[in-house]
Amino acid sequence: MLTAYLDTCIVSGLAKEDLSPDELEALRRILEERKQGNVSLVTSQVAKEEIERIPEEHRSKHEIIYNLLSDVPVARAFRTDPSLPLMGVGGGVRLHPILAKLNALLPDEADARHIYQAARNSVQYFVTTDARTILAHWERIEDICQVKALSPQEFVKIISHAV
Numbered sequence: 605m606l607t608a609y610l611d612t613c614i615v616s617g618l619a620k621e622d623l624s625p626d627e628l629e630a631l632r633r634i635l636e637e638r639k640q641g642n643v644s645l646v647t648s649q650v651a652k653e654e655i656e657r658i659p660e661e662h663r664s665k666h667e668i669i670y671n672l673l674s675d676v677p678v679a680r681a682f683r684t685d686p687s688l689p690l691m692g693v694g695g696g697v698r699l700h701p702i703l704a705k706l707n708a709l710l711p712d713e714a715d716a717r718h719i720y721q722a723a724r725n726s727v728q729y730f731v732t733t734d735a736r737t738i739l740a741h742w743e744r745i746e747d748i749c750q751v752k753a754l755s756p757q758e759f760v761k762i763i764s765h766a767v
Contacts, residue, residue, distance in 0.1 A: 606766055607644040608634070608759060609722040612651040613731035615673065619665040630756035634731070634763070642767050648721040654714055696700055705748045711737055724748035731759050
């Protein structure tokens with residue numbers, strides 16, 4: 605079964621009503637395929653944390669949409685903080701190599717954390733509308749962690765070929 609991680613920008617795009625008609629249609633198809641059992645979708649605690657940081661006057665619509673999607677399972681959380689001390693000479697802390705590479709690549713630390721969670725949960729696809737940062741680096745992301753970052757429309761094409 606295909607498994608995809610839904611990025612927070614999907615929730616925000618619905619809340620702010622700034623998804624294109626093509627993105628909305630693709631999202632509808634993805635959710636329909638999930639209901640039919642053809643696709644598995646996940647998100648992570650990172651999405652919830654991002655929504656909680658939205659200013660209160662704009663947060664409620666995001667929370668409503670997130671809660672409507674709440675039957676989308678939350679992926680197992682892997683540590684992303686550098687609190688794991690190194691033993692031996694020099695000491696210090698060290699990030700997981702995948703997270704370190706994603707942090708170096710992506711301008712937004714939360715984006716790196718999202719993709720890291722997807723990778724550590726063996727999720728195949730990362731569905732996002734974030735063209736400026738994540739989708740601009742899709743090839744390098746795939747090289748780093750074998751997660752394919754793609755738009756909702758691209759994911760629908762993959763579903764169509766798999767079903």
